[in-house]
Amino acid sequence: MSEKFHIKSKGTLGVFRPINNVAVFVRAAGEYGIDPQKILIGSGIKMSELDDPLRIITAEQEIMIGRKLAQLAPSPLSGLDLGSHHHLISKGKLGMAAMCCETAFDALKLMLTYIDLASSYFQYDLKVDGKKGYVRMKELVSLDDFHLYVFETEVVSLYTICSMILDDAHIFKEMHLAFPAPKYAARYRKIFHCPIFFDAPEHLIIFDAAILDRPLKHANSLTKKVLEQECRQLCQRLNENVTVKNKIRHELMFLEGDFPTFDQLAHRINMPERTVRRRLAMEGTSYKDILSDIRKQKALELIAAGDCSMEKIAEKLGYSEVAGFYHAFKAWTGTTPANYRKGTR
Known part of the structure; x- marks a missing residue:
């Protein structure tokens, strides 16, 4: 060598x-x-x-x-x-x-x-x-x-x-x-x-x-x-059956910083916005639905970890006010973030 x-x-x-x-x-x-x-x-x-x-x-x-x-x-x-x-x-x-x-x-x-x-x-x-x-x-x-x-x-x-x-x-x-x-x-x-x-x-x-x-x-x-x-x-x-939904979830799940707007997201996955919308519709979903699901999953993980305040979690998930995060979490799970955290301990 x-x-x-x-x-x-x-x-x-x-x-x-x-x-x-x-x-x-x-x-x-x-x-x-x-x-x-x-x-x-x-x-x-x-x-x-x-x-x-x-x-x-x-x-x-x-x-x-x-x-x-x-x-x-x-x-x-x-x-x-x-x-x-x-x-x-x-x-x-x-x-x-x-x-x-x-x-x-x-x-x-x-x-x-x-x-x-x-x-x-x-x-x-x-x-x-x-x-x-x-x-x-x-x-x-x-x-x-x-x-x-x-x-x-x-x-x-x-x-x-x-x-x-x-x-x-x-x-x-x-x-x-x-x-x-x-x-x-x-x-x-x-x-x-x-x-x-x-x-x-x-x-x-x-x-x-x-x-x-x-x-x-x-x-x-x-x-x-x-x-x-x-x-x-x-x-x-591994690369054969990657859907647009897969690509978007992957981008959002491992994202560093704020969640992207739809046009920013399309740029990140290197696809025209119109194509992304059409492909997502064919797959039976939308960017809004995927983003909501990712926020829910990240919220559950951060709350279960137990070392992050609710204010910090709301900020990480892109909510300008804690009240907005509480409302979304209740809609996702039927309970409050505080009660969910108690249940994970």
Whole structure:
């Protein structure tokens, strides 16, 4: 390999993804003494579907279930606890294909190429310069109060996968993390076996570039070729049936800032306004209906989280007055926000 190298994974979050991560959430729920059925309530996903390798879900469904798992855990659940469950085998065909690659570099390149199958929420920017390698992790969407949980889950998953591929627990040399040190900061060094620097300008992992040339003990070019073809087909399938409604829900669910006007929304999904209206009518919905449903879902999540005032929630959802939010919430649920919050405790 040359002394300088640079590749990136895709810079947008796909609407659809495999069901693999939800299967991990359900197994983890059982280990934490939580009824798995409870974390699936309202998601549109059945227990019987978890064993279907072709079942695809939305990122929105996955986040909803992840939030419920965190909320129902008997003690505060860190992403550090959950990340190790997201190992190589949990990634399905993609994980198996990575195991069959010739070198660690080939495996990493494969994972970045088919990143949609890894159900990631980050863009990975891999750069090699001389003897050092650098991985930058950039959030693809705003996850508000859930961003630390998701980051911890993903970075532990990354470490677990790389450690399994290389059969080496000391693959990271330094980690620079773009958030303040949490109360349990000592756990980071224990898990990753390297110096940790918090309050960094970006998420950055530094490693010895020589590990990329290491041969993998399960390398099998024929099996890898077959599995990679299946990965390619799965990625194509994820993008086949994306409706305009899917696209709009995806935009609004992971939006940072104010909800867009209809013309702004049409621009965001790169479609003429007239086409958006026509397609939504054909799908039996409207922008107003989708926006109302997203506001309801976000309101339920923010209230259940318990760390946001009603005034702040109303502001986040685009209501100029709290009274407007209260009226909408009562129409959605038949109860008040305060009573709903009491019921979630």
